[in-house]
Amino acid sequence: MEGLQDIWGWQPALYLFLGGMGAGAFIAAMVVYFREGDKARSTVFASVVAAVVCLAAGLLLLLSELITPLRGMMMWQSFSNFGSWMTFGAWIVFAAVVVFAIEALVVWEKIATALAKRSKGFEGQAPKLARVLGVIGCVLGFCVAVYTGILLMSAPGVPLWNTLLLPCLFTVSALDTGVALVEVVAFANRKKAPLTKETSRILQYCVVVLVVLELVVLAMLLVSMGGASVEESPAAAVAVQSAELITSGVLAFPFWALVIVLGLVCPLVVALIALVGKSEKAHNATFFGALGAMIGGCALRFIIVMAGLHADPVVNTISQLMG
Structure with a gap:
């Protein structure tokens, strides 16, 4: 579309x-596992596998942005400059994929049973190992979530991205969409191994808190960009233009329809109804709320990437010197 950012394509947005x-x-799967242990093993296993697939696909998309993607598979050669945020992020994502995959094997019932038969001590140590890996994985997962925002923030000359509010927004959204993915898995697995009401309520409380936080951070980001004084600098004018693209320009419809209504308001309403209501229909509605959250989270990344207009560095520098 005319007037939108065209340097970064769809691959970075989908990776984010x-x-x-x-x-x-x-992280959400570990909340379930720490609450219910082996009783929710199938749901936790499927959720962790889904997390591995998401991160692995994201890492491949990140590698595709290199000049030589195939060489990028040899990470120790292509990602050796640790002064680069892309290098730091690639290794964090790679480490997370490895830990997540090992955790999936540990909680996989068939693997756990087979190892328990061969090693008498494994059955007693497996839950401890799963918890240790879970804690390590949660730390790595949080770092990955933060990094998805820092990657954009570190790109120079883009006012919409060059703010700490962006990593905050993407981190909260990552946790929100992560909870949604686990809810979808739990819904699909509800007949085989349903979650307890207490655990389901915890997930719903998480949805309420995360959606409210995301709305607040998103509002702060758009207000800070849209409220910039255009006379202050060319960069401020670009910030205002980016905010207008999102709220009232060509990106307004997908922003308000997909991000705000479908991705935030609907999941919030559904979560509140599920917390108050006792009928099974109210709890089943969480599946649709979770789908909405995932669609909205994806749309948010694409909109932020597309609205990231670049400020002319020469004009901006001259303006600052003259000011």
Whole structure:
């Protein structure tokens, strides 16, 4: 579309979504595992596998942005400059994928049973190992979620991205979409191994808190950009233009329809109804709320990337010197 950012394509936007959701899903899955243990093993296993798939796909999308993607598979050669945020992020994502995958194997019932038969001590140590890996994975997952925002923030000359509010927004959204992914998995697995009402309520409380936080941070981001004084500098004028693209320009409809209504308001309403209501229909509605959250989270990344207009560095520098 005319007037939109055209340097970054769809691959980074999709990576930002998949990487964040995968990280958030692992953290949400560990909340379920720490609450219910082996009783929710199948749901936790499926959720962790989904997190691995999301992160692995995101890492491949990140590698695709290199000049030589195939060489990027040899990470120790392509990602050796640790002064680069892309290098730091690639290794964090890679480490998260490895830990998540090992955790999936540990909680996988068939693998756990087979190892328990071969090693008498494994059955007693498996839950401890799963918890240790879970804690390590949660730390790595949180780092991945934060990094998805820092990657954009570190790109120079883009006022919409060059703010700490962006990592905050993407981190909260990553946790929100991660909880949504676990809810979808739990819904699909409800007949085989349903979650307890207490755990389901915890997830719903998480949805309410995360959606409210996301709305607040998103509002702060748009107000700070839209309220910039255009006379202050060319960069401020670009910030206002980016905010207008999102709220009232060509990106307004997908922003208000997909991000705000479908991705935030609907999940919030559904979560509140599920917390108050006792009928099974009210709890089943969480599936649709979770789907809305995932669609909205994906749309948010694409909109933020597309609205990231670049300020002319020469004009901005001259303006600052003259000011």
